[in-house]
Amino acid sequence: xxxxxxxxxxxxxxxxxxxxxxxxxxxxxxxxxxxxxxxxxxxxxxxxxxxxxxxxxxxxxxxxxxxxxxxxxxxxxxxxxxxxxxxxxxxxxxxxxxxxxxxxxxxxxxxxxxxxxxxxxxxxxxxxxxxxxxxxxxxxxxxxxxxxxxxxxxxxxxxxxxxxxxxxxxxxxxx
Amino acid sequence: xxxxxxxxxxxxxxxxxxxxxxxxxxxxxxxxxxxxxxxxxxxxxxxxxxxxxxxxxxxxxxxxxxxxxxxxxxxxxxxxxxxxxxxxxxxxxxxxxxxxxxxxxxxxxxxxxxxxxx
Numbered sequence: 306x307x308x309x310x311x312x313x314x315x316x317x318x319x320x321x322x323x324x325x326x327x328x329x330x331x332x333x334x335x336x337x338x339x340x341x342x343x344x345x346x347x348x349x350x351x352x353x354x355x356x357x358x359x360x361x362x363x364x365x366x367x368x369x370x371x372x373x374x375x376x377x378x379x380x381x382x383x384x385x386x387x388x389x390x391x392x393x394x395x396x397x398x399x400x401x402x403x404x405x406x407x408x409x410x411x412x413x414x415x416x417x418x419x420x421x422x423x424x425x426x427x428x429x430x431x432x433x434x435x436x437x438x439x440x441x442x443x444x445x446x447x448x449x450x451x452x453x454x455x456x457x458x459x460x461x462x463x464x465x466x467x468x469x470x471x472x473x474x475x476x477x478x479x480x
Numbered sequence: 481x482x483x484x485x486x487x488x489x490x491x492x493x494x495x496x497x498x499x500x501x502x503x504x505x506x507x508x509x510x511x512x513x514x515x516x517x518x519x520x521x522x523x524x525x526x527x528x529x530x531x532x533x534x535x536x537x538x539x540x541x542x543x544x545x546x547x548x549x550x551x552x553x554x555x556x557x558x559x560x561x562x563x564x565x566x567x568x569x570x571x572x573x574x575x576x577x578x579x580x581x582x583x584x585x586x587x588x589x590x591x592x593x594x595x596x597x598x
Binding site for chain 2: 321325333336357
């Protein structure tokens with residue numbers, strides 16, 4: 306689990322990782338030591354919560370890096386950001402499309418330059434087209450996040466069906 | 481007076497706080513705490529209702545540091561990876577504003593509820 310946690314920490318921007326990575330890992334180790342004494346159900350909930358927390362946190366930090374310190378992340382505004390009046394700016398979609406266009410144009414230009422240079426200097430190897438790897442990467446990430454979401458939903462559904470939340474309510478009423 | 485109002489408006493623009501952020505600030509109100517202690521304190525204060533992941537906690541901590549509501553606190557016997565945090569005067573002021581706001585709402589709610597019962 307520690308290895309998975311370290312890998313997921315890599316999703317964060319380098320600056321955040323440098324500032325908090327070691328601390329997060331230390332806290333995770335402490336919490337995990339507590340959870341190991343508990344039952345399987347508590348351990349599973351802990352693992353899912355940590356994975357989803359890291360993914361959401363990393364996405365939030367990347368959004369902050371791209372859109373500035375006053376921006377938020379849609380997930381964060383509901384539960385753990387300070388500004389719950391935040392609305393996702395509509396201009397973001399336009400900006401993202403512009404960035405995508407820029408990346409595609411840059412790739413095309415890179416290919417052209419590589420092709421022209423290969424004739425002049427044979428020692429320069431032509432740059433491999435990035436389209437195929439980019440599309441595969443996008444597909445991989447989509448499947449990964451979709452699976453993570455599906456898993457989270459399934460666990461929540463199972464929790465609800467098991468009636469654990471009703472037990473918690475009952476114990477609260479008894480108090 | 482105008483200056484006070486402006487600063488107060490600037491401070492209250494971050495209010496109301498979400499429950500996890502409020503609990504984190506309350507956890508730091510008594511004494512400086514490190515990440516693990518904050519997580520446990522938040523869980524204890526909310527009777528297990530709010531359980532933060534490390535990703536969530538450090539997202540909030542980063543934001544509170546950026547906004548100068550909390551600051552790093554160097555402990556003498558701090559071990560590796562155990563950084564403590566404490567409230568800044570601004571953070572304490574904002575926490576007090578939030579508590580006042582909640583008190584006012586609670587008082588109003590009690591009054592209204594009492595009126596309806598009559």
